[in-house]
Structures are given as structure tokens and as C-alpha cells.
Amino acid sequence: MAETFDRPEIRTPENLVYSKTNVLTDNIMHYCPGCGHGTTHRLLAEVIEEMGIQSETIGIAPVGCSVLAYNYFDVDMQEAAHGRAPAVATAVKRLFPNKFVFTYQGDGDLAAIGTAETIHACNRGENMTIIFVNNGIYGMTGGQMAPTTLPGMPTSTSPYGREVATMGNPLKITELIAQLPGTYYVTRQSVHTPANVRKAKKAIRQAMENQKLNRGLSFVEVVSNCNSGWKLSPVKANKWMEDNMFPFYPLGDIKVNGELVK
Amino acid sequence: MAETFDRPEIRTPENLVYSKTNVLTDNIMHYCPGCGHGTTHRLLAEVIEEMGIQSETIGIAPVGCSVLAYNYFDVDMQEAAHGRAPAVATAVKRLFPNKFVFTYQGDGDLAAIGTAETIHACNRGENMTIIFVNNGIYGMTGGQMAPTTLPGMPTSTSPYGREVATMGNPLKITELIAQLPGTYYVTRQSVHTPANVRKAKKAIRQAMENQKLNRGLSFVEVVSNCNSGWKLSPVKANKWMEDNMFPFYPLGDIKVNGELVK
Amino acid sequence: MTEEIIIAGFGGQGVLSMGKILAYSGIMQDQEVSWMPSYGPEMRGGTANVTVILSDERISSPVLNAFDTAIILNQQSMDKFEKTIKPGGTLLYDPNGITHHPTRKDIKIYRIQAAEASAAMGNTKTFNMIVLGAFLKIKPIVLMENVEKGLKKSLPVRHHKLIPMNMEAITKGAEIVEEVA
Amino acid sequence: MTEEIIIAGFGGQGVLSMGKILAYSGIMQDQEVSWMPSYGPEMRGGTANVTVILSDERISSPVLNAFDTAIILNQQSMDKFEKTIKPGGTLLYDPNGITHHPTRKDIKIYRIQAAEASAAMGNTKTFNMIVLGAFLKIKPIVLMENVEKGLKKSLPVRHHKLIPMNMEAITKGAEIVEEVA
Amino acid sequence: MKELKLMKGNEAVAEAAIRAGADAYFGYPITPQSEVLEYLMAERPYERTGMVVLQAESEVAAINMVYGGAACGKKVITSSSSPGISLKMEGISYIAGAELPCVILNVVRGGPGLGTIQPSQSDYFQATKGGGHGDYRLIVLAPASVQEMADHVKLGFDLAFKYRNPVMILSDGVIGQMMEKVELFEQMPRLSDEEVAANYPWATTGKPAGVPHRIITSLELDSSKQEKHNHHLQEKYRKIQENETMYEAIQTEDAEYLIVAFGSSARISQKAIDMARAKGIKVGMIRPITLFPYPSEIINKLADQVKGILTVEMNAGQMIEDVKLAVNGKVKVEHFGRFGGMIPNPEEVVKALEQKIIGG
Amino acid sequence: MKELKLMKGNEAVAEAAIRAGADAYFGYPITPQSEVLEYLMAERPYERTGMVVLQAESEVAAINMVYGGAACGKKVITSSSSPGISLKMEGISYIAGAELPCVILNVVRGGPGLGTIQPSQSDYFQATKGGGHGDYRLIVLAPASVQEMADHVKLGFDLAFKYRNPVMILSDGVIGQMMEKVELFEQMPRLSDEEVAANYPWATTGKPAGVPHRIITSLELDSSKQEKHNHHLQEKYRKIQENETMYEAIQTEDAEYLIVAFGSSARISQKAIDMARAKGIKVGMIRPITLFPYPSEIINKLADQVKGILTVEMNAGQMIEDVKLAVNGKVKVEHFGRFGGMIPNPEEVVKALEQKIIGG
Amino acid sequence: MAKVVGDIVIDIERCKGCEVCTTACPQDVIAMASEVNGKGYHYAMKVNGNCIGCSNCAVVCPDAVITVYRAKI
Amino acid sequence: MAKVVGDIVIDIERCKGCEVCTTACPQDVIAMASEVNGKGYHYAMKVNGNCIGCSNCAVVCPDAVITVYRAKI
């Protein structure tokens, strides 16, 4: 047997500094190895646990790779039609104003087919949280071009790279919805390094806390890899993301306390 | 017989300074007396006549009071489904890149049900013209609240006035789409005084000229009265518009030559 | 008793609410009623009309193409509805703005100068009540007390103060209606 | 002649393209062919499989639940497909990662250490061609020249330079396949 | 005494929704049904009962709001007219797939496309056969009066929750726009959140500690499970057919001919029957009140008694298929229809009966 | 010699569209048909023929792009799968109402709702009865092989333009995803703008001086005109029924039993027929190639010959209604189906035949 | 200096009596008739001869009712 | 000054071998096994005893595979 390097002696409850939150079920997530969806799920689940709102939270899963999010979050969950999670969540929140309601959506779901629902839920200032995982591609269906695909970036429906002249520009939907008076907190994060994960978690926490205070809509974009769609290993994908996605989708707060940053 | 005040002697072709353009058909428009739709139709038709592009223009009518626009413009016309004119026009322009293509849409059509189609056509920078008549109400269906209805403004579906907390803020879709790199020219006009009419016509002319130069999308908002929906006489409605609509929807260019103004 | 009525004129003449008051009056005397308007953009600027039926029995079709009475308030409506009156039926019209007067010989025809009278009363809003008064004079299918009750039911409470004026207009209409043929 | 084959393994093992080359080879010798993959998210991470039929006659159903041959490349697929082989049929599998070996007595069973061999060849991309070689050794349903033609057809021109390496892998597979039962 | 009002069909639906204790209405304006939303907004139901009323950005948003609200175990209703209902097809299929209770009103206008705003019954197929994708069924109610417009809201909610199935009220411009007197049922209390949670353990009301979380979805990637789910749905539809079929039989005892008509066509046909009987033609009518489940049994039975059947529809011939399927060749079945917003008149119906059935 | 290729059904559609001289494809990704758009994008058809290919922001946008392109007299095609097709219902109704030619591919997956991505035929009703609102019909083609996937694109465009009517190709995940060899027809030239203008004077190609402007609309506020338009549509549908019905008759000459099945169910049933015949059961098959118009006549005729009819469908029983309507009670009709993404196997079909028809 | 005079022709049957032209005219040339046209509208009419042909009335008229002439005399 | 030591527990069967944790660890504690787990992934394993319990590996792990302990000794 190989050496184990284990220190069973320190594995005591007092010394425990990190373990899987119970707000995630034990189901193994179907995401590809290294996919940011898993990390983002974890963070949101941890926030729900830490706020003690597991029984008061209702989540809305989209159509996209995270369609099965309902199998992983151990809170009551609804699976919405493609793009319609903000409309679904609007009803949930209006009918249960004291519950915590979130949608979890991909870039195709939120910024292509769901554009109208996104903009209008934001504009009405629904008092809920939107978690928006922007991986610049349609992961679920096999890597087609998304509204957020970068110029020149190859996908299965832009095999020679996104051609802006015919396919349009990548859509910075997050900057757009930040313009709406209904949004209270709008931020862009990532989850590929420990530091970014910790920041992203704070942002998600803020977004959920805002609901308690009836502040309006909080919107957390997570720029994330789709290593399968990008056809890179997870580690290379994260590097590519830093080099290519972040210059176009810069990380940081965009709107805080209802005021545009800067 | 009453005095006529006619000067038949000066009614000669050389002295003619204004007459109905032939790009409008002889059909009497079904619009309510004093409605800005008629004026806006006239201006667009005059521009088409002046540019000599009647046989090269294809127009898309919306669903809204201007649904029958196809009976008034003497150019080839299509009637689109509610909100979908930008998608319809996209196809027309892609298939006839040398034709002049416009959509003519109301605020419900363009900024409620058609939000996604509007944003994405603008984002793709389709080389066409959108004429957007913002009267803050659903005229056609009897005066319901529109996305652009002002706070506190009564409509048949906000009989006690638009309540921002539950119905959301008026949506400045024009400012939003001006943020998109695909839009080249974005302006807000009105047609209730001679001076405004003349400016609005220039704007429409500019918007159509841009197509010739393949500049991307030109967007002309016309803030207009819906005197029936507002339950005011046309003249009072125009006054109300100046006092209430213009402060919220200020007239003027928003984006010129692809650059945001200011 | 069944009375099948069409009321037709310009949008804004109060055609629909006149029908509604009639229907409510019917209810007040325990009749079956139906009120079926034309609707949609054709109402804007163009004509508006409403089919009102009062009956002692269950009303089958609320949509009719032949009427006991037509109340006609503009030329377009004359063109459209004169021919739909059942033989022996009744036509009541306001001649103001009418260029082609009715020509049928097999019906009873009445005139009401309601526009004129309402102008004289200093309130054009009474126009439709004057017409209603004229109709009820010719065909007293509902009792006046039920009309008053109907008015109460159909007007929002904040407008109940207008009821006396409306009743007055009804009386006026009954006075000035003239038989033509 | 009709041969009904299921090829099943992990996504990424080249299951689908192996089936495609087989199908193209069939076309090269004028046979009817069909290739029906599993599809959708189940392919991601999970298993992938493809049903390939080569026949001298028109193929009726492209979807089968019993096969002449199963080529099995992971445990999940073994669990799922061992039982679908027709009595007297053939099972070919790579034992790498297999924890429950096949137990059926009414079929012929072959093993191919393809993962090992492809690693030895220094190119894990040859894995599926080694398996194909093994299969064709057991069931020479297509001529080698047609396989080469099939490869040419199924690979984009820019990859034609890889054909010799692939043919080598096929030969290798034919060499090292072992009969188990 | 119950309250007697003169109301439009659309208004009756709105008032009935409040009184039935509905928790929410989500909708988008369209003629000829905008009065539903307008009435609700004027009534401030939030103050009357706590009911939420929201004008959505589109019909697509509205139906997905219905999904979200219904998934919470709440009583939710929406309304629209034909083109708007077409836009809801995906959402309706989701609601059926996820087995959510709700009421959807379609005040049908003439099609196809933008068509006309005048009354029609040309969405019969869409309502009864599933305009959306997949094997699903709506329970379809066909009111023929303003009274039934109100009553079917309550009935609709009852059936929707009994079977966890969407209910469509298939009305039309006549019934939606006409006023009749209506006896309104008394205000029913809205369920409290606690009652909802207790009554509908399947609903996402917030996972109580110690019980598994609730999932509302229509997705099942494993086909064999999805097939099982489909079998369950089919079994449910069978039960609905067994238990919930409703119709009105009018003068069928001695009928030699039969008219089958629903909604406003049935109103008109009733007048036609009076006229035909006055001429000595012994004709009766079956007025289906539920279009799914369809009253096939009674029609099949009457097919043994009558010499011919005429369907009267404001469409080009849709329900006739269900009548033919019920009759299974026993007797001649013909269709008389006006469409594109045209309304048949009783005289025409009698003539059609004489020409197509009696003479034909 | 024609070109022989091994292709997926979805790819065959894409390649056939290019070769048929299509002017544009507009679509949105969805499994199991995303290969149509992917293949087109990879092929750069703009360079091959000038064909425009655009990934739309949604299925709703895509179908309305189809409307716009078709209204220009251009050959336009779109594709999707069940939930996406439901979203297109309003647009399809508009296209039918405005009488525009186009081809719409539905690669059906199991429903309702998000359902499963596996193959199904549960959108039969939606395709044939009108999932959208109003009295309209699509011409519906049911390919049963990759070859037919390609051929039906061309056929679809021909019929679409012949009748100015939308054509739906009702396929499923099996036919879309499988590869078979396919003989591709040769490249046809795209029409020039001038040819389009000359061939389709109804199209909005830019109003030539001196002729009235062209209007493409589905709106007609005057009900009597709208009814006239509807009569015109019905007359067109009647003509289509008269002239365009297509089916394949397989071993029907001596058949004592009949299977009716389309698309991949027909493929599977054919194997079942071989197996049944091997057992001495004389069974034949009608495979409808057009689902609207439906081959009712031949089925009605065969009903005189056979002892029973089994429909085999990957749904809970939809086409069976059209078979029953065709048979009109002459002979027993039963349904065998697998659904929710499950595919029947030939053995099951034989068993169903034996139990439901022969034994039953 | 030549004097500029104008004249307008109002297509009475197309006029909807919206009065927008009356507020636009710098010369107060237009007022509404007490009679109605075939559509029931009090139509616009000239009430003086002061027209200078500036077209203001015509450019604000939603229904393209007014034709304008101008001449230097 | 007390020394901080850490330990991690890797749930091998949940690990997908994405290697994200290896790049996150400041102590190079983690590397990928040459064996695969039941899902066919080369899973993460500890290759030294230098763990300081900083949790970096755990917080970047998409699959919540890693449990972290830390103690002052």
C-alpha cells in the first residue's frame, strides 16, 4: 500500500473547517469534471445553510446544464421552461413574499430565449435573486453559440468563430439590467480560484440578504468555464477564461445599493 | 354662403408647398382624430418619397393601433405577429440586403411582448430602421398599461395609476438599446408641433439614409399621444405629453454615428 | 313577452350604456335579459351597437339578425340595420345627421330629436336617456320604477346623484318622440 | 447477410466513430447500413453507445433490442448489454475497468486488451481502431480494403494522413484478440 | 339570497376568480377578453382577499407565472384569446407534464393568425387534442352563458386540484362580451399558506425540516421512467373520462334528429330547435359541457335512436371528429359551421338540418 | 451517378436544404435536432449558394423570421423539436393564415413539457389538427428514412410553393439521429431576386411602379371577408387532400390484418411484419407518407378486406383517431404504443397484433 | 419687398376635427366648423384670409388633409 | 507559536478528476491517481503531508469532494 499521509487524529468535529453542506443532496452532480456549475451550486447551498433558510427557500432551475439543479439543492425546487425562470420566480415570490426565491440560469436561458422575462422581472424589481452562470456557450445542447459567446470564439454553430457582422456582438446583459431602476444589486464574479470563490460567495450572500430587506432584484453573474463546450481541460479552460472572458466581462460589482458603481 | 377666403389664383403646381405624399395611399387612416400615428406615417412616407425608394422599401407593421399601417403605406408591407416585427424584418433584410426595411411598432409591441426580438435585432446590428411610437399605453386594445406607462398614470389595467412597487418602472427601452454596439443611430422625437415634426422627419430621413450606408440599426422613438387611451382631447393630450412624458422621455438624439451622445 | 332590440350609433353616443340600463330594468322586473355589444376597434370612431333582449323565458341566442325594434342614431347604422327589423317591427331614430331616411313601409317608424333636445338641456350626456325615454314611450316594456332601479344598479354609487337628471331626460324623450309612419 | 451490432462504452472512447467507420465500410461493399447512436446528455461523462447494422437487404428497424454482436468497453455497458446478445451471438470486450466479467454460456466471448495496447502504441486515440480490428478478426464482415475506403470516407481530408496509423491499429487488434469462451 | 348582477362573461370570470378564493391572476391584454384583467385591477382584489393580480410582459411570461404559482399549490388563473393561447402552448404542456392545477380561459376569436377579433370556436382541436407537444390532455369546459362563465371558474379549480391537471375554459367572444344576469356564489376564503402546505404536500411551499424536498418538473431523462409517468397521466385522463363527463340533453327524448353544439353555438342552436320543432321536426340537442372528457357515450347511445346528427360549430368542422368517433359509423354525421368571426343564425341552422340531415 | 453519403437524418435535411436552393434557414438549438443548424454553419452555405443561415434568439424569433423571409417569396426552412415547436404555434398559425410557403422540421422528442430528449411521435395531433389557433392545416410529411429526410425537404418546398402553405416534416429522434446512406439530389440553383419577383407576384419583393403594393397579412377585421378567406383556405385543403395524399402499401394484397404506422414506427413495424409472416400471420401495412392529407381512402378500402387494424405509434394513441375516422366502424381498430421516449420493438408489435387484433 | 401669401385646401371629408392644425397656425387661419362631415366630425375650415403658406398646419395634420400653396406677389 | 496542521479527506468515488484542486493547493498536497474510480476518473489523492488545512482545494472543488480539518498543534 502507498503511504496515505492521513492524520486521523485531527479529524474531529472541532477541527472540521470545510465539508459538504447539507443543503446539497448526496446525489453526484452530472456536471462535467471541473465545471463551474458545481462550484456555484455549492456556494449558493452554503449561503442557504449559513442563513438558516433551507425551509424558506424555493429555487427555480432553468433549461441548460443546470436543468437538474433540483436534484442537488435540498430545498423545494421548480424546473422552469427554457428562459422563463424569472417569470416563474416572479409568481413564486409574489405568492410567498416571505420566502427566499432564486433562479439559477445559464446564458442561453437568461440572455437569449429568456431576454424578455429577464428584463421585465428586473424592471419590476421583483424581490428575488438571479444567479446567472455565463459560460459563453450552450453547454447542455452540445456547445452552440450563446448570446455571450466572444467574438471569434468557435462553437458548434459558429465553427469558424463568432462573426460579429452576421451573428452580432456578445450581449452584456448584466450591464443592461443594471441600468434598470428595479435592480438593487448587480455583480459579476467567478469561481475558478479560492479567492474568487470566496468573493463570489460573499456576493451570493449579499444577494440573498437583500431579499430579507425587500430591496428589489439582486443579480449575480458568475463567469464560468464550460470546458466541454470549449474543448479544453478544466484547468486550461479556467486559464482561457481569465485571458479571454474577463477582459470582455470584467469581474466586480456593477451596481450596489441601487447605485451604479463608478 | 359663407365667405371662403380661397385664393384659387395661387393654387398652381409651382406654388404647391405641401400636399399628401403619394407614398401614402388614399385610404382614410383609422386612427383616432389627432393621433400621432397618422403624423408619423406621413413623415416616413414623405421620406420614402423624397429618397425615391418606394419600390425598394419593405415595411413591417406590428400588432397595435398601427396594425393596418399596411393599408396606408403604398409600399410592399408585411403584418407581423405581436412583438415580432424585428425578427420578421431581420429575415427580410438578410434576404434583400439592398432593400430598405423598416418596422413600425408601438410600445406594447416593442417593449413588452417583443422585448427579446427588439434587443436581439438591435444587438445583431441589423441594417434596418425601427420606428417606435411610444404613447405610454396599449391604444389598440383599449388603453391598458404599457411598459412605458408613467408612474401614477391611470390606464384601464392600472385604474388607480401605475403603482411602481407592484407594476414596475416605466421601461426606457430606447436608452437600453442605445447601449448595444449594434445600434448606430438612436433618437427620440415627437410630432405634435410643426418644429418637432420637422425634426422628427429629419431623424427618420437619417435613419433611412443609414441603411444605404450599411451602418447597422437605426432607431427612432416618437413620443406620441394616445388621446383616446389618455381620455383627453388631442390638443390637451399633446399638452399633457409635454408636461408629463417629455420630462421622463426627454427628446433628442441618444446615439449618433454609433457613439452615445454626451 | 320577448323584445329583441338593436341600438346602433356612433361610439360615444352612449349606445352601450343605454342598452345596459334597459337590461338592468328588465332584471328589476324579474325578466331574463341579454346584452351583446359589438366590440373591438370597430368601436373606435366608427359605429357601436348593442343587441338587447328582454324576455320572460330563457333567452337562447344572444346574437340576432332580426329585431323587434331598432334604435338608430347615425347613417351607417341606418344603412346596416333598417333592413333587419322584423315586419311589423319598430324603428326609432334621431334624424340628426341622417341623409337617407328610412323607406320601409312594413314597420312603424318614430323620430326623436334627441341631439337637439340634449343640447337644449345643456348636457349632451343626456342624449341616450332621451332616446331611451322615447323608446319606452313607444314600447313600455319596463315600468318606470324599474328603470330608476336599473339606473341605480348600473351606475356606480358616486354617480347616483345624476339619476334625477337622467329620469328627467327620459321624461323629455317620452314627450318629444314623434310618429313618422 | 445481416449483422446487428451494439458498441458501448464511455463517451470519449471513440464508440461512435468506430461505428461510423464500420458503417462506411459496409457502404463500400454495397451493403445497406444503419447507425443509431444514443444521444443527449447521457453521452456526457456517462456511457455512449451505437447500434450498427450491416445488411444485404433493406434494413427495417434501426433500433434493436437483441444483437448478433456486442462490443463492450465499460462495466455499465456490460451490465446493460450482455443480456441483449442473441443466443449464439458474440461478445467482445476490453477487460480494463471491468469488475463483473460476462457469465453467459450461450454466446461466444472474446477479450481485447485495447486500452493497454493503445497505451503501448503511444496513442490512446487508436483505442477504438484496435477494438475494430479485433472485431473484424472474429467477424470479417467487411473486407480490409473496404475498411480503408470507409476510413477515407469518414475522416475529413485533413486527417487522411492518420489512416496508416489506424490501419496499423486495426492489424494490432486482430493480432491480440483472445477467445475466452 | 345570492347576489344577482348584470355582467359580461369576462367580468363574471374575474369576479368568480376572486370569490373562488383564487390566489393569483397573471395575464396579458388581448381582445376580446381584456375585461378580465381590467375588472380585476379595478376591483383591487389584493385588498378584498389578498389575491395577486399582475399584468405580465407577454402571454409566455403569464403562463410561466401560472406554472410558478401553481407549483406552490396556489389557485392561479390566466386568460387570453386565440393567438395568445397559441403562445402559451409550451407552457401548458409543461403544466400538464408537471401535473399542476390551474385554470386557463380562452375567449376564442377567429383565426388563423391575427384573424379577426370576432367570436369563433376554431380552437376546439387545440384545446381538446393538445395544441402543445406530447401526450397530454386538458380538462376542457365549454360555458354557454355568463352564469356558466362564473360557475366554471369554481368548477375548474375544483377539477384542477382534484386531478392536478390544467383546466381550460373554452369560451368565445359572444360569451365573453355579452352581459346576462348572473347569480354569484359567495366569497370563499383563500387558503392560508399553512393550509396550502397541509393540503398539497406535493407543492413547493418551502421544504419542512425532515421531509424530502419537493421537486416540480416535467423532465425525466430516463425514458422508461418517462413512459411510466406517461402511463400515469393516461390513467388519470381515463379516470377523468369515467367521472367528469358533463353535458346537457335538450329535448332528446323523442328526437329523430340530433344537434350537437357547445358554447354559443349551442345557444343559437337552441333557438333553431324551437324553430324546427315549430315546423314539426323532432330535433334534440346534446350540449357538451365538458369537451374533454367528451360525452361520447350519450352520443353513441342517441345514435341508435336518431336518423342523423348535425354538429353546429363556429369553425370549419372540428368537434365533428369527436362526434364521428363516438358514433362509429352508426348514423350520418354532418357539420354546419360559420367561421372567421361570423356567427350562425338559427334560420341557417334549421336550413342546414333540413338539407344536410333530413333531406340529404 | 448521384452522390452517396452516410449521414444523419438531421444532416441530410440540412444538406438537402442547401441543394434544394433554399434561401434561408432560421433556427434555435434543441436536442435532438441541433445538427441541422450545426451542419449548415459548418458548410458555409452562404459561400456555396448564397443561402442565409442565422441562429435566432429563440424559436419564436425563428418562426417569425421564417414568416418574414417566406413573405418575400423566398424558400425558407426552420427546424426544432417538440417544446420549441410548441413555441412556434402562434407563428405557424400566422404563416398558415397569410398563406406563406415554408418548411418546418419537427424532430419529435417525448413530452409533455421538457419531457425527455428521446424519440417520440407524440406531436401527431399538434402537427395534423393544428396546434395553433384557428382553422388551418399544415401539409405534414412523415419521413421513415434518412433518404426521405432529404427528399421531403425538396418535396416540402414544392408543395409549400404549389399551395402557398406551410409544410411540416414530422420526424423523430430516431430518424433525426440515425445515419444511413443517402443519395443526394443534385444542387438546384437558388432563384435570383428577379426570378422570385417574377414567379411570386404575391410576395413583398419591393413594389414595382404601377402595380398595387403587396400586403402579407393574416388580419381581416371584417368577419364576412375573414370567413371568405377561411372558405378559400378550406377549399385549398380539400384540393390538397384530393391531389397530394401519399402512402406506401406493404404486403397488403393478401393481408388479413393491417398495421398502420408512420416514420420510425413504420420501420419497426416492418420488421414485425416479417416476423409475423414467418409465423403465418398475413399482415400488411399502410405507411402514410403524408399525415395531412391523410390516406383515409386506402385505409377505408382495406377495411373491407382485413379483419382488424392495429396502429403502431410512439405515443398514447393519436393517429388511431384518423384511422378510425377512415374506417368508420367497419372493422376493429386498436392502438399499440410505447411512449415517453421508449421505442417499441418488433416482438412487442407482433404480440400486440396477436393479442389486440387476432386474439381479441 | 414681395409679399408672401398662402392658401390651403382642406379635404373636408378626410378631416377628423382633431384641432391640432388650429393650434399650429401662426395666423389663426383655421377653426372648426359647426357642421359635421360624413364621418360626424366638425371639420377644419379657414376663417380668414391671412394664410402665409407656412405649412405648419399641414405638417402637424395626422391625416394629410391639408394642401398648402404659397406665392410671392 | 503553535504550528497549524491540516488534513483533507477525499471522497474518491465522487471525485471527477478535474484537477482544479491541484492548482489551488498552496502546498502541492494533491495530485491525480493513476488508477481510475468507478466512474472511470483519475481521482485526486494526497501526495504529501504538508496540508495546512487552508481549504483552498475544497472551496474550488465543484463536486464538494473534499473535507478539510485544521488543528493547531
Ligand SMILES: Cc1ncc(C[n+]2csc(CCOP(=O)(O)OP(=O)(O)O)c2C)c(N)n1
Ligand atoms: C424551448 C426550448 N428551446 C431549446 C431548448 C434546448 N436547450 C436546452 S438547454 C439550451 C441552452 C443551454 O445553454 P445555457 O442556458 O447557456 O446553459 P448551459 O448549459 O451553458 O449552462 C437549449 C438551447 C429547450 N429545451 N427548450
Ligand SMILES: Cc1ncc(C[n+]2csc(CCOP(=O)(O)OP(=O)(O)O)c2C)c(N)n1
Ligand atoms: C399575441 C398577442 N397578444 C396580445 C394581442 C393583443 N394586442 C393587440 S395590440 C396590443 C398592444 C398594442 O399596444 P402598442 O404596441 O403600444 O400599440 P398602440 O396601439 O399603443 O399604438 C395588444 C396587447 C395580440 N394581438 N396578440
Ligand code: SF4
Ligand atoms: S457541458 Fe459545459 S456547462 Fe455543461 S456541465 Fe459540461 S462543462 Fe459544465
Ligand code: SF4
Ligand atoms: S387608440 Fe390611441 S394610439 Fe390608437 S389610434 Fe386612437 S389615439 Fe391613436
Ligand code: SF4
Ligand atoms: S399654411 Fe401656415 S398660415 Fe396657412 S393656414 Fe396653415 S399654418 Fe396657417
Ligand code: SF4
Ligand atoms: S389637423 Fe387635420 S384632421 Fe385635424 S382638424 Fe386639422 S385638418 Fe382636420
Ligand code: SF4
Ligand atoms: S486544505 Fe489547503 S493545504 Fe490542504 S490540501 Fe487543501 S489546499 Fe492544500
Ligand code: SF4
Ligand atoms: S477539484 Fe474535486 S473533483 Fe476535481 S479533482 Fe479535485 S477533488 Fe476531484
Ligand SMILES: [Mg+2]
Ligand atoms: Mg451557457
Ligand SMILES: [Mg+2]
Ligand atoms: Mg402604445
